Amino acid sequence: MASTADFVWMDGKVVPWKEATVHVSAETVLRGANVFEGMRAYWNDEEKELYIFKNREHLRRLRQSTRIMRMSVPYSDDELTQAFIDVIRANRFTEGVHFRPVVYFGEGEAYAWKPEEIRTGVFVLAYARPHLASIATGVKSCVSTWRRNSDNATPSRVKAAANYHNSRFATVEAKMNGFGPPIMLNDRGEVAESPGACFMMVRDGRVITPPVTADILESITRQTLIDLYRDELGVEVIERDIDRTELYVADETFFCGSGAEVQPITAVDHYAVGDGKVGPLTKKMQDLYFEIAKGKVAKYRHWLTPVYGNQKPR
Numbered sequence: 001m002a003s004t005a006d007f008v009w010m011d012g013k014v015v016p017w018k019e020a021t022v023h024v025s026a027e028t029v030l031r032g033a034n035v036f037e038g039m040r041a042y043w044n045d046e047e048k049e050l051y052i053f054k055n056r057e058h059l060r061r062l063r064q065s066t067r068i069m070r071m072s073v074p075y076s077d078d079e080l081t082q083a084f085i086d087v088i089r090a091n092r093f094t095e096g097v098h099f100r101p102v103v104y105f106g107e108g109e110a111y112a113w114k115p116e117e118i119r120t121g122v123f124v125l126a127y128a129r130p131h132l133a134s135i136a137t138g139v140k141s142c143v144s145t146w147r148r149n150s151d152n153a154t155p156s157r158v159k160a161a162a163n164y165h166n167s168r169f170a171t172v173e174a175k176m177n178g179f180g181p182p183i184m185l186n187d188r189g190e191v192a193e194s195p196g197a198c199f200m201m202v203r204d205g206r207v208i209t210p211p212v213t214a215d216i217l218e219s220i221t222r223q224t225l226i227d228l229y230r231d232e233l234g235v236e237v238i239e240r241d242i243d244r245t246e247l248y249v250a251d252e253t254f255f256c257g258s259g260a261e262v263q264p265i266t267a268v269d270h271y272a273v274g275d276g277k278v279g280p281l282t283k284k285m286q287d288l289y290f291e292i293a294k295g296k297v298a299k300y301r302h303w304l305t306p307v308y309g310n311q312k313p314r
C-alpha cells in the first residue's frame, strides 16, 4: 500500500488527502512535466521539535530545476517554507518526516511553459518516514545494465519526475536480480549515481565521488558529506570520475541522499566491499550526520529550520 497522510498542501492551502488531485489532462500527468525536491525533517525528542534539514539549499535547487524547465513558480521561498511548515504541522507529525514539494505544469497546451498558456501549480506531500533498515546493515548492489540519463537528453541536474522513468528501469532490474539499489554508469561508462542517491567510495583513506558533471543530481547530501569529511573528520575528498572496476577494489562504498541518508553498500556485483561489513568512515559519517540533522550540534544549527516553534504538538 502507498503511504498516506491526513493532509496535503496544494496550490495555496492545506487540504485533506483525498482532495489533493489534478486533472488527468494536465501536462504533469500526460508528459511527467514537473520538478520536485525530496526533503527530510528530523525529530528531536528532548526539544519536541522537528527540524527541516537544509531548507535553503533545497529551495535553491528547486529554483535551479524550475529555471531550466522555464517554469514560473507562483510562490516565494518564504511562502514555500511556510507551506512545508503548515503541511507538517497539520499532520501533527512527531517523528521523522520525508516531504516532497512538487512544481507541476497543470492544464494547458502541450509543451507550453508561459503562465498565460499553462497553469503552474505546487503541492507538498509529507509522510512519516523512519530511517531505512538497511542503513544499519548495508545493501548489496550491482552495476545496472541501464545507463543514467545524460545531460543532453533528460538532464539529471533537473530533479524532474520524468527522470525517474530511467530510475525505474534500473531499480526493477536490480530487484528482479535480487539486489538492492544499483549503481548506474553514465553514457561515458563512468560511475554516475544510483536511481535515487549519489555514490561515494573510500580508497586508501580518501573519499572519492563522481563530479557534478558525471550526469548526477547536484545532491545536497553529497555536498554536505564532502564538507563534513573535510571539516570535521579531516578526511580528503576527491571529486573525479570512477571506473567500474574501482568498485570491486574499494575499501568502503555507500550511497547518500536525503532519502537514503548514508546507506552503506556491502557488496557490488557479488564482490564483497572491504570485509563485507559497514566500513569505519561510513559509520562515522552516519553518526555525525544524524547528530547534526537532529539539532544536537550547535555549530550546524543554522542548517536546520524548526517546524513547531512555540506551537508544539500535543
Ligand SMILES: Cc1ncc(COP(=O)(O)O)c(C=O)c1O
Pocket (backbone or CB within 6 Å): 038, 193, 194, 195, 196, 197, 198, 216, 217, 218, 219, 220, 221, 222, 256, 257, 258, 259, 260
Ligand atoms: C537521482 C538522485 N540522485 C541523488 C539524490 C540525492 O540528492 P539529495 O542529497 O539532494 O537528496 C537523489 C535524491 O535523494 C536522487 O533522486
